[in-house]
Amino acid sequence: MIIKNPMSITLLFTLVVGVCSSVYANEDKRQFVAMPKMMQQHQLANMRDHLMAINEILFNMGKDDLDKAANIAENRLGMSSLSTHGASHMGKVMPKEMSAIGTNMHKAASRFALVAEEGDALPAYKALQEVTATCVACHAGYKTQGAAPKENKSHDMALKEKKSHTITPEKDKVDQRINLGFTTSEKVEFLAEMRQMLSSLQAIIIGIGSENAEKIMKAARYSGNRMARETPQSIKDKTPLSFKKLGGPTHMMFEEIAIRADDDAESLLELTGTLMKNCVACHAMFKVSD
């Protein structure tokens, strides 16, 4: 494979490695971004759909249906998705840099759609990896929930929150997922593991696109049994069986991807797709914050 832009590959690598090392930090130094509760829940729901969209894109690329993949990318992540995501709303409460990463994600998804429509898988993987790089970048820098000191909330923000409650009282919008009841430090540890999983996924996509088995193996192992072993006991004690039934196999599937790292792209994509069903299923069921 010809690497057209070695600079951007190096940058990506730096990003991925940067996120990997944060797994062992027990402090969440990301910038906290306050938003009204309703908006925050809306954003998290969008996020879950982002992950689902990536899964569906990979699934269709595995079936060689690049047109379908292009469609999903444009409508669910691309510039066409901006109005459904209430982006103009969100843009106002986000710091400029964060908002810029969000815009880059939409642009990268639309660019991916254009490349995928051309019908060539390899350039399409490269374009897709530009999309997932924005997921990794934003998650490394920002959080909207978790350890938010109360005084961080400005008067203005509190007012907005009050308003948003009166404007959108729909009950079905409330986040009814099961709260795992983690302490602050457990949350920090757990969410860092989650971001590691996202980076692993990102690097696996790069690996599939560049036929680099070594990279796939290394990336997958970060989220395999090693992570399962290193998860603090107190977290393991708190999670219910239904959680463990999704979490355990997820680590195992990363190991399976590592073992089969030099399989063909189609089989690796299928495996990655199966793995991602677990991400989606667990996110639909559990949360760590109120």
Ligand code: HEC
């Ligand atoms: C502009 C910033 C930004 C971008 C881009 C972004 N995210 Fe997020 N995402 C966040 C924030 C902030 C959270 C909440 C994290 C926290 O507070 O710990 C989040 C949470 C999530 C969650 C957890 C949702 C839940 O169930 O609560 C998933 C899954 C997720 N993102 C996936 C993705 C994927 C996949 C992409 C790329 C296609 C992506 N995100 C792009 C900012 C971003």
Ligand code: HEC
């Ligand atoms: C066994 C359950 C489970 C599985 C499996 C799982 N997650 Fe999560 N994930 C969670 C929970 C719970 C949260 C916190 C959601 C919340 O509180 O809104 C989370 C949050 C996240 C976040 C947000 C992290 C942050 O704070 O920035 C990302 C990104 C994420 N998950 C990615 C993934 C990916 C990618 C996979 C699959 C490879 C995956 N998760 C599999 C339970 C799971």
